[in-house]
Amino acid sequence: MKPRFSHLGRRQFLQASAATAATLVASDAQAQQKAKSAARRTLIAEENAKPGSLDWQLTRVRLDKTGGTRAPAIEGYCSRQSVKAGETLDFMVSTSPDARFIVEIFRTGYYGGRGARLMQTEGPLRGTKQPDPPVGENRLRECKWQPSFSLKIPATWVSGVYLARLTTVPDQAAEPYWQSYCIFIVRDDRPADLLFQCSDNTWQAYNKWPDNYSLYTDPRGAHAVGTEASFDRPYGKYAQIYEHPLSIGSGEYLLWEFPLAYWLEQHGYDVTYCANVDCLAAAQITRCKTFLSVGHDEYWDVRQYDAVKSAIASGTHALWLCGNSVFGRTPFLPSSSGQANRILKRTGIYAGLTDKEIEEAISVFTKDWQRDTRNEADLMGARSIVPFNGGGDWVCTKPEHWIYEGTGMKKGDSVRGLVGWEHHGAPANIPGLEVVAEGTVWRGGTTPAHWTATIFPGPKGNIVFNAATIWWPQGLSTPPGHILPWSHWSRPHGPDVRVQRITQNLLKRCGG
Template identity: 60%
Template structure:
């Protein structure tokens, strides 16, 4: 998946055929292929670029530690063909994010009484291996835990017993952590089964870069246990009718590709991990947070740059207000994402009283923008309405928002393209998708369109997209890449597969995307 080489179609076909009963063989062979390809890095030249002096060597020191050779899922099984649930073993965490010295509970169910262990890995670069083993917990006695009935607004809210409580060690750095659940072989000797659970370790130190995980969007699309998400309500896919809870496992991701590494890991390995892998590869001083950690601006105000990554669709209005405050106080904003700030998504507490554990699609961002009004007419009425996101991001969500295309340079003289060699009209193939932004506000002072073109939905229906940059009030800037797939051009780490959708796909790591991102970060970090 490196060297700008197209992903062979037979890999996806192979895995799709295997997904019905057991994906074990496909996972093992494809995981080895991904690791082998990762050893050949297209980022060798970019790695020589002199980086700004970081506030801390924490990330460089962490990545000097040995990575794990075995951290991916090897043996997984779906309950049924076309399903999302893997009930032999599955689990979730009691919190989206946790700080050192705080506790997180792990809630795990096994289909039959059976012992299991939990290996905790921090994802990062680690010499190209992609993760480090932090600790192993167990063995524990696994038992079946009840699938909750469908509740009001079709919510599925588990109330599982905890198998263990983990106090985060003081020396665990901020990052995205995977708990790999592995059963012991059953009594008949049929082997073990695996799944993930996922949580974020955050901190409050001053750092150069704050990377926000798009976990609200992971949960919005999560269909566990069987077709229950914000997109599966009988009344329609865009209305405010459904609630979803973080108190449930992540099922297999149900769009774009058939990727068994998504079981239990949300959308992290699909659409976001390449960004973290690449940042840590180059020693950037990065710290991590959940969407739910951005309800006030204090965390972001301690950082020089804020990155929205991947598919960042669902924002509580307090997140929006926090990021506006950060921009106005001089933090550089990098929307290396698509379909971002699309829906107002209020948090509320769980039935047990735990904060920020339930979300729903409260209404559109967009203010008086025409597509926001169209959504209100077609799918409302909504109880919430957000401001025009174009005045924060520089571009808006428009209709159609789905499609794919090439990312086309229109301002080769701009500093963002320094040392890329890009020329007017030069394209980075397949980088736009599968959702994007466009229609920049014409009255936003200093805004420049640095790339633009047309995306096609299903290879047919055209929609304009635009990538923009505009100055903030204190010498800072706001950049919008206008694509979910930006980080696909940075790296293709172990555990990650290239996605495809709407008859288009990114081609993988590209030295121009890498150089543009270096240019943005060098400017942001001074």
């Protein structure tokens, strides 16, 4: 019997060949994408494999008075909120009295549990007292100090949050030394799994340096319209909740955000960092798979709102691991020298609060309060509510949801003290939105409010999760020097395997 052969016509042959070629191209593209992804993850892993420093915290800090804000023996600020490799950053430092000083620059991360790596040392340099700025229009305190030194960011420096530790050098061994920080962010333009947006607008909004000049100290009211705050001044000691000496010069980063950065880098997640000002255009967000809002992210330029909304619409995941976020409308203004985006001006609030809530809290507003048309709940799934603050437990209400996989949590189980000291509630009317946790916080330990943690689907298979608490990162890690907060007679307990697993589940679903 003669064998039978299958004969392909020319068209079928070409179609089959084209299909094979397309499959090979797709497979090659997938392989290349996996290789790039692995290389990005390796960047953070390799950085954290380098030796960490045993000495990067502040040891000796002294304020100008009991209950004071500033540390005049040595204090400083940077010329920009964030900088890229190859760009130059100026450091403005003042010492009183005049003194020599050294600068040690550290990148914060995991580094085998040490928390930071020494990158560069400068000095001794000659320091002198630089002038306190006058009180300007809208209560602005804007320094015009001379640069003490400049630094061109090396190409090898990986994106991250950097601390420049300033230390005076005594002329005699019997004299004490004094310290403070300057803080800055090294950013990049690379694609990454996670974009960690630091909440530095809020750090500056609450900064009272030199004594009582934050956005909250206007005699008209804590949320007075028209007040301004400049990035051209040192960060004073954190002015809320509790005493934390490591906040001198570092804003709120070490308090509310560092526990997340430490944990992400411990586990080798592909993360890159930026300031609030770096998120004014959607392209800076959509280069990454997931946008992270962290800790206390209260103050936003409307361009940030529009950019993040656009990014979510284009398929970017958003994880709101924060509380009281996107509340105050604060457009960026140029400095007196014309440098862009160096002044915050409070012009109102976003649209979430109802008239009834505003009337209930009218003592902190001024009669000319203004509401933007943009509603933060549309972006996050929930919003700030009145009472604004308090403390409570994070209570599971939907244990069958995939975020709880592997946690063992049942309905009604709680992570004690994780909600505080500000939160989100009043879930938005968004198709597919689910309340995955909810419960009560108590302002002042007695006045109740209802908070809600939510998740909803984006338009392109992406997700938007809202943890509804500033203190979510407290449940992930306790880096060296970390102090757990205590407010409204309630406190988080620190790292919790359930919070860690929920976060892992979220990041896995986001492709991290």
